[in-house]
Amino acid sequence: MEKAEYGSEKGMGAPAYDDPARIVEDKGVRMGEAADMYGDLDTAEEYGYVTRGLKSRHIQFIALGGTIGTGLFLGIGRALTQAGPLSILLGYTFTGIAVFGMMQSLGEMATWLPLPGAIPQFCARYVDGALGFAVGWNNWYASAITLCAEISAASLVIQFWQGAVGINIAAWISIIIVVIICLNIFAVSIYGEAEFIFASIKIITIVGLLIMALCVDVGGSPTHDRIGFRYWKNPGAMKLYISSDPNTGRFLGLFSTLVNAAFSYGGVEMVAVAAGEAENPRKNIPKAVRRVFWRILFFYVLGSLAIGVLVPYNDPNLLSAQTAGASGAAQSPWVIAIYRAGIPALPSIINAVILTSASSSANAFLYTGSRYLYALAQNGQAPRFLLKCSKAGVPYWSVGITASISLLTYMSCSTGANVVFTWFQNLTTIASLFTWCSICIAYVRFHAALKAQGIDRNTLVFKSPFQPYTAWAAFTFFAIIIVFNGFYVFSPTFNVDNFITSYVGIPIFFVLYGFWKLFKRTKWLNPADVDLHTGKAALDAADLHWPEQHPRNFVERIWFWIA
Numbered sequence: 001m002e003k004a005e006y007g008s009e010k011g012m013g014a015p016a017y018d019d020p021a022r023i024v025e026d027k028g029v030r031m032g033e034a035a036d037m038y039g040d041l042d043t044a045e046e047y048g049y050v051t052r053g054l055k056s057r058h059i060q061f062i063a064l065g066g067t068i069g070t071g072l073f074l075g076i077g078r079a080l081t082q083a084g085p086l087s088i089l090l091g092y093t094f095t096g097i098a099v100f101g102m103m104q105s106l107g108e109m110a111t112w113l114p115l116p117g118a119i120p121q122f123c124a125r126y127v128d129g130a131l132g133f134a135v136g137w138n139n140w141y142a143s144a145i146t147l148c149a150e151i152s153a154a155s156l157v158i159q160f161w162q163g164a165v166g167i168n169i170a171a172w173i174s175i176i177i178v179v180i181i182c183l184n185i186f187a188v189s190i191y192g193e194a195e196f197i198f199a200s201i202k203i204i205t206i207v208g209l210l211i212m213a214l215c216v217d218v219g220g221s222p223t224h225d226r227i228g229f230r231y232w233k234n235p236g237a238m239k240l241y242i243s244s245d246p247n248t249g250r251f252l253g254l255f256s257t258l259v260n261a262a263f264s265y266g267g268v269e270m271v272a273v274a275a276g277e278a279e280n281p282r283k284n285i286p287k288a289v290r291r292v293f294w295r296i297l298f299f300y301v302l303g304s305l306a307i308g309v310l311v312p313y314n315d316p317n318l319l320s321a322q323t324a325g326a327s328g329a330a331q332s333p334w335v336i337a338i339y340r341a342g343i344p345a346l347p348s349i350i351n352a353v354i355l356t357s358a359s360s361s362a363n364a365f366l367y368t369g370s371r372y373l374y375a376l377a378q379n380g381q382a383p384r385f386l387l388k389c390s391k392a393g394v395p396y397w398s399v400g401i402t403a404s405i406s407l408l409t410y411m412s413c414s415t416g417a418n419v420v421f422t423w424f425q426n427l428t429t430i431a432s433l434f435t436w437c438s439i440c441i442a443y444v445r446f447h448a449a450l451k452a453q454g455i456d457r458n459t460l461v462f463k464s465p466f467q468p469y470t471a472w473a474a475f476t477f478f479a480i481i482i483v484f485n486g487f488y489v490f491s492p493t494f495n496v497d498n499f500i501t502s503y504v505g506i507p508i509f510f511v512l513y514g515f516w517k518l519f520k521r522t523k524w525l526n527p528a529d530v531d532l533h534t535g536k537a538a539l540d541a542a543d544l545h546w547p548e549q550h551p552r553n554f555v556e557r558i559w560f561w562i563a
Contacts, residue, residue: 029542030393036538037115037378050116050374051188051393054278056287058192063271063288064295065199068206068361071264072303073354074153077318077333079260083253084239085232085308091257092264092304094477096296099265101474102436104464105443106272107289111462112446113536114285116276117375119269123438124379125531126445128524133516135438136376138509142431143369144405146266147362151176151409154358160351170413177406180363184370184399187392188277191367198360205353206299209334212343213306221341231312239313242491252487259485262478264300266432267361268292269439273368277393280546281539286462310337362406369402370395381516430485430505433478440475444468449530482506 023032023041030051034044054062079088106119115121119139124132155172158164164172183194219226240249241256271288275281311318311333321331332354338346374395376382386397447468450457457463464470486502489495516522551557 023538029538029545032538032541033535037535047387048389048391049393050277050371050389050395052277052279052281053187053189053393054192054274055189056279056284058189058196059271059274059278059284059288060291061196061199061203062192062274062364063291065202065206065299068199068202068295068299068357071260071266072206072299073332073334073350073357075260075263076304076307077331077336078322079257080307080311080333081313081315081319081322082239083241083257084235084237084313085305086237087239087250087254088257088260088304089301089308090254092261092300095258095261095265096300098474098477099268099436100293100296101470102439102478103268103271103289103292105467105471105474106269106439107286108460108462108464108467109443109446110272110275110289111282111285112460112532114272114275114278114281114539115375115378115535116273117371117373117378118272118275119435119439119442120372120375120379120381122442122446124381126442126449126525128517129379129381129520129522130513130517131438131441132379133376133381134509134513135435136372136379136381137512138431138438138505139435140369140372140376140402141405141508142435143365143372144402145408145431147180147365147369147402147406148409150358150362150365151180151406154355154362155409157351157355157358161348168413170410173409173413176359176362177403177409180359180366180406181399181403183363184366184403185394185396187394191363194363195360198356198363201353201356202360205350206303209350210298210302210306212346213310213337216337216341217306217309221343223342225341227309229309231309235312235314242488255484256488258481261300262433262481265296267364267368268295269435270364270368273371276371280543282461282543283546289462307333307337311340315340366399366402366406369405370398373398373402430482430502431509433482433485434505434509436478437475437482440471440478443471444475445525445527445530446532447471448527449532452527453530453532455532 023035030049031041031044034047034049035041037049038044038047076088079091083091109122109126110118113122117136120132120136122132123135151173154176155169158172159169183191215221217227238250239253240246241253243249243252271285271292275285278284315333315336317339318331318333318336321336332350335347335350338350373382373386377384377386377398386395386401388397389395447457457467482505486499489498489502
């Protein structure tokens with residue numbers, strides 16, 4: 001596949017470079033990578049390039065808590081009341097296993113070639129230009145819409161405090177939009193520091209909540225009530241959903257949690273998107289991908305278990321809050337658990353953390369959306385002016401256009417933030433699942449290309465296990481959820497609105513794929529012809545420029561292990 005076919009055109013009449021390592025040495029890592037991607041130094045200097053301003057601690061904390069948002073704090077409550085505690089535990093566990101398999105596949109590709117945006121480029125390089133186009137634009141609108149969903153959720157959360165009730169919700173939306181644009185437009189290091197702080201708050205809070213859950217469950221709350229697994233017996237571990245038949249109803253309840261879990265895990269692939277701006281990516285990206293396992297285990301699996309033992313699925317306060325569309329933490333099962341345990345003050349603190357989480361996720365999705373747009377421009381599948389970067393390495397046109405979509409959030413001023421949030425959640429879930437399926441397909445073709453071109457996977461910096469079977473298993477799991485995610489719309493009567501929100505993502509993706517397929521007459525690439533190397537020479541040369549860090553004492557040894 002020639003460079004020009006996926007957008008790295010040799011360029012604009014300028015002479016081609018001969019030695020990427022020399023450019024890295026003379027002009028720096030940033031210009032070396034740009035020249036290797038674009039084909040000549042003049043084009044690289046004209047458009048600029050993103051800079052590797054994300055430090056190791058930024059990447060590690062983005063991996064651990066970067067996109068943990070309202071799903072884990074708010075959305076899990078609806079899954080509990082719909083399916084019961086055992087169902088959410090199993091649903092989050094099964095989905096977590098599939099997500100981990102997908103992330104292992106993505107980590108191997110992103111370590112081989114850590115590019116900005118990454119995923120659309122992998123799909124275009126290793127599979128088909130049409131798949132790169134479809135997944136790139138699909139990812140972009142999913143990120144842009146999730147940006148709206150998180151801003152909407154944050155504005156809803158603020159209403160929890162009585163002093164904010166009389167203030168027009170548009171004021172909160174405006175403040176949040178301005179803040180996240182400022183965090184993204186100046187330098188990627190500012191974004192990284194913000195995410196480091198946000199993720200730290202979320203991690204500390206979730207660890208604190210898990211400790212609190214254990215204490216309350218064994219009788220350490222002010223009420224001294226030892227709960228154990230009482231609520232798994234009464235009202236029960238698995239709630240019947242739709243069907244009155246015990247086996248069918250429990251199965252449907254379990255399946256319904258998979259969609260909710262997919263929304264909660266959405267954005268986990270952001271580590272690969274940030275790989276193109278990470279310092280020493282060949283060291284930091286594998287480390288971050290491995291951290292995803294602990295994120296899944298501690299935050300989602302143990303979190304769903306904690307909720308399941310502390311709050312019964314028929315809790316009247318939780319059900320009434322969901323029915324009334326109550327503001328912020330009132331719908332959070334964590335806050336319900338705190339109220340039931342008789343612990344004062346904590347609900348407002350948790351609400352503040354939920355607000356931080358929603359704002360952090362909005363910040364993260366503005367970043368990822370802009371980098372997907374930037375990657376599309378590199379592929380030649382979006383206007384070339386989107387490649388233009390500031391002196392600080394920020395693709396400001398991509399950031400500005402993605403940020404403009406956040407104005408859709410003002411719809412919540414008239415329709416109710418909770419209604420908009422639910423609609424956005426349904427739409428973005430299916431988009432995330434298509435992204436994950438595309439990653440698995442790209443990996444399978446990457447694996448075949450390595451084999452066809454005689455590259456031994458044992459020589460890779462990061463080698464994921466049990467491949468390509470891990471990628472195929474994850475792909476099958478996600479595909480099943482895509483096909484059956486809207487099963488509930490047919491019972492008891494067919495619901496047109498829910499059907500559209502559940503399935504509109506499928507035609508959107510295939511229309512995007514078909515458009516580029518017909519427009520460019522692209523074909524699936526032969527593994528022997530796949531371009532595995534454009535951009536790699538400069539990255540290999542840059543590896544020599546990253547300083548080795550050696551801990552000087554025990555405290556630094558612990559910190560280097562964490563971050």
